[in-house]
Amino acid sequence: MKTSLKWGAPVVGLVAAMALALPVQADKHGSLPDTMAKPGGFPERPLTMIVPYGPGGGSGQVARGMIQGVKDATGIDITPDYKPGGSGMVGLKTYMAAPADGYTVLEHIDDATSAFAIGKSNIHPAEDLIPLVISQITFSQIYIRANETRFNDWASYVAYVKSQGGKSTIANVAGEGSMERINMNRIADHFGVKVQQISFDKGGPRYAALKGGQVDALFEQPGDVRGFLESGDFKPILTLLKERPPAFPDTPSMTEVGLTFTPLMRFRGFYVHKNAPADRVKYLQWAFQKGFFTDSYQKFNKSKFMDLIPSFRDTDGARVLINETMDIYRQTYKEMGLIQ
């Protein structure tokens, strides 16, 4: 998709929220009680977790990580039920049709927020659902092959893209209005270049496209390509954060290359229906937040670079994150002419 858009003023709320999150995370860990009485015996049987994506991707992995964390913290069993399709909409709407009794919970990502903002979904993730915990917030990077000969850093990559007159390609997983496409469009617009964004909905073909030289670059989150980074096949040339994270000291941040917009983050979390009984919701909030702080979940998050940004958001924090992200999407969609 070729784009040339004018972008509005950057939104700063997310940055402030990110900066304040670390002490909140530590405080919350200390304030959570070690045990909590089961309300009326709930749950008397294993819970079901609807996961609106396939088992092999980031959502399937974080779902299994949290299921183990909740099990370690509370002994509660949760069965994952994968319902992929429609960029997460099939699972989301299936969840809303399930009984609101607390026995069914939902995993979802920022796609639920962007879908509501653009009008593809009528389910507001912070109003029609109650966030139990946001457990992963991650940034994106742009990768090239480590043995690429046409360019080897951000400056030479931009120069190459310019020279191609719109024919340079980048792989991502991007529908119109998605986090990936909006971020990439803003980068392209800033540098006055046009890039062919090619969407691969499965990780395997997406990474194969870069590895095999079918595309020039890849837009992805670092945890998903960790194997390629460690093997030396892929090399990050830009981190979409204001500052270089410690894990990527040699990769320039967006500020260093002159980008001033607030990047949209990928976030994954767990929800329950707003009509679920209040005492059960409170118990689930405790169980999932305890699950986040277990050793097994912390180890899992670290293996995915999810410790670089404080990922923890309790219910109130998640609502702030969702609503601020929603505002950014709405503003962006208006500028793109996708909504009124």
Added chain:
Amino acid sequence: MELFLEGAATLVSSPLSIFIFFCGLVGGLLFGAIPGVSMLTLAAIFLPFSGFLSAPDAIMFYSVLYCSGTYGGAVTAILFNIPGAPENAPTAFDGYPMTQKGLAGKAIGAAVLCSAFGGTCSVIFMMLATPLLADIAVTHFGPPEIFSLVFFGIAVASSVGAKTLWKGWLSVLLGLLLATVGLDPVAGEERYTFDLYYLLAGLHFVPVILGFFAVAEVLVQAERRATGSYDMPKFVTSFPSLAEFLKLKFAVARSVGLGFFSGILPGIGATLAAFLSYNEAVRWSKTPENFGKGELEGVVASETANNAATGAAMIPLLALGLPGGALTAMMVGVFQMHDIEPGPLVFTNSSDLVWVVFAAMFFANIAILVLGFVETKGVLHLLRIPFQYLAPGILLMATIGAYATRSQVIDVAVMFAAGILAYFMRRTGYSVPGIVLGLILGKIGEQTFAQGMQMVSYDTYAFVSRPIVAILLIAGISTILTSVYRALKGTRRDIEI
């Protein structure tokens, strides 16, 4: 060889490892045979428990399950026209007609032998050159090449099972149309969803295939019974002879090659391997009109290729960390649970684990051969059940299978709608295999075409001038023109349905 023996030694070093090996083997055979609850169901159920096993045992379970589950679905496809999984659908095209002719033993025997042979060959190739093959596959086969491979396959699809060429093409085009239901692969726009969120993900293969094969078959047989033309399948346990296999040696070799090749390509996998292999069997046959009516080569092509694809699918997974399908994607999760990242480093950091996988898959394919022949003697007795008892059982199994796929009632409705559609298509000479081929190939064809055109900035010349693309497109167009020429000249024999 030394590494292989070390892997085999690890495999048999503890009773638990041997137990897990057989759990994967038998689990795959059972779950593969029951429609709707495929090997993926068992794989998903087992996933939380795999964290409690050692890394070699956990990975071995999934490797063995992949081999046996791919074969397991062939039995019900042949006996009852119910493919256990989409990759077994082409097996039913000729396997079930063979059952009706009293050749079920021959068809299942061929499926067992070919599954084991195809799987073993691919494991051997995998052991010999995994990193090299993976690199070649991703370097030379991008979306444009995969699209042209799909086009090459579709070009021959019209000649399978239809009464005339034109009805064959209409069937394929209807399949391609059905493949467009859901979100489009470029902009994510909704198409033919009628505001039903169930349709956002498109029509799922499993209920459609169950409808086309199982429900339609019950309707056809019920009609025959009502009109007094029903013949109960004969109970014969004759297995295929060595001479019959030797006659099909080129078909087997071609199917191994095609299956292996399809398996290496990330995102392609066993289903497309089976369909493409079946199409090539039709293309190269001297008697293409016999396909769809009980041709042994149809079963051979499908089952050899889908099992050859299993070993091959492990190549991009192990060498590059690229899963080719749902089961290999789950295996990435299993690797990560044990702090192992599949990819180039796995050969350096965990080579013992890799060779356990190779050894487990090798022995799984050998075990399929033994267990398959033992199992065949037993399952053939199912054919003795009278139709009036068998039909409700088939419908019940199919209904459970359709619902279990996504726990959606609409999938049951889709299955019955597809069954009624297929019943009338068969009565009027249209091709059920054609529509299934269109549906399966259409989804991946559209996506790779869109990606390919974006890659070349919508420059058609740049797209078609890629050497592999050009060769496959020319071959496909030649096939279409030849069949049209034959139809116009009246040399294409009509096929009675």
